[in-house]
């Protein structure tokens with residue numbers, strides 16, 4: 216698929232898909248003011264001039280995203296050398312940070328895990344020859360522009376390439392060159408037509424970019440038509456809004472989503488510091504609207520590549536009633552090599568979590584294979600030896616335990632403990648006599 220086939224409408228950020236006007240009154244906005252936390256006080260220092268109603272309005276954040284190095288330097292101390300380097304990087308990979316997400320960054324810590332996800336690094340271009348533009352070959356699997364059909368029973372609808380923030384580790388970094396585009400009605404109809412003609416599709420994933428950059432009204436027009444297709448059982452929405460701009464999860468959006476269930480929402484927290492009062496409230500609103508929230512983390516060097524960080528993240532997610540679903544090996548994407556970890560890191564993180572916390576807190580560690588190979592789960596090897604009759608296993612403490620493999624040899628009769636056998640025979644005799 217050519218670039219021109221994908222791009223239906225190129226729009227500058229300022230003419231973005233018109234976000235709805237805030238549905239909150241000023242008094243409601245006051246109620247929404249999050250409790251004072253360490254993050255909030257930093258936010259107040261940086262954005263003390265912003266009214267509570269503006270701060271709680273996602274449209275305001277979207278319009279006021281930080282998109283240039285000059286603007287960024289007003290909030291984060293940057294040396295002249297850093298500014299020149301960032302200008303070089305942003306010429307290839309642009310910059311966009313919501314004021315909300317910027318407020319979570321510790322400006323005095325160059326290794327801050329929130330900062331590393333949002334602020335460009337020179338390695339994006341100095342190591343830029345490593346990796347591929349489109350390692351997952353999504354373009355190859357597109358059956359009509361914007362609709363990826365890779366697995367038998369599910370499809371991915373890519374409605375836009377616009378995101379509230381440009382995450383430095385993004386798999387779709389290649390799309391950033393295209394400016395902002397949104398699928399037009401004709402293209403969406405072509406996607407829907409394919410789904411209608413393909414009865415094995417029972418699961419439709421609506422993604423982007425970020426589909427929640429569309430106005431609620433426009434999103435509803437798409438979701439309602441997907442829901443009207445009889446063989447579509449579930450709809451999933453992939454969005455990072457609960458993390459980078461949780462104000463988007465407002466009453467209007469949740470009311471709309473509640474009409475078209477079952478809808479699941481997959482979001483993308485990478486660090487426990489992203490789970491703020493505002494963000495927790497966004498997840499709670501979704502749950503109350505009947506939309507379960509799952510999390511997909513990307514494993515990132517220097518950001519979340521330790522057992523301790525992953526445990527803290529999972530525990531914070533569970534407290535917010537969000538299920539830790541996947542831990543992704545960072546894809547082999549150009550401009551992200553400095554953030555990628557060896558595969559062994561992910562496996563040893565899972566090993567360090569298993570047994571030390573509930574299974575509910577442990578995501579599946581997966582690699583999304585290049586060339587459209589799909590997801591492959593990886594986990595520590597707990598089987599030390601395996602025959603038809605027995606497995607020798609180790610547990611999370613390193614204890615070695617033998618486990619009998621039931622009925623593995625079809626020639627074997629299952630052995631019964633003699634006392635149990637005798638009790639059953641006696642029981643049968645008693646039944647016959649009565």
Ligand code: SF4
Pocket residue numbers: 377378379380381382384385386387423424425454455
């Ligand atoms: S929200 Fe997702 S698609 Fe958008 S820039 Fe971040 S990682 Fe990429």
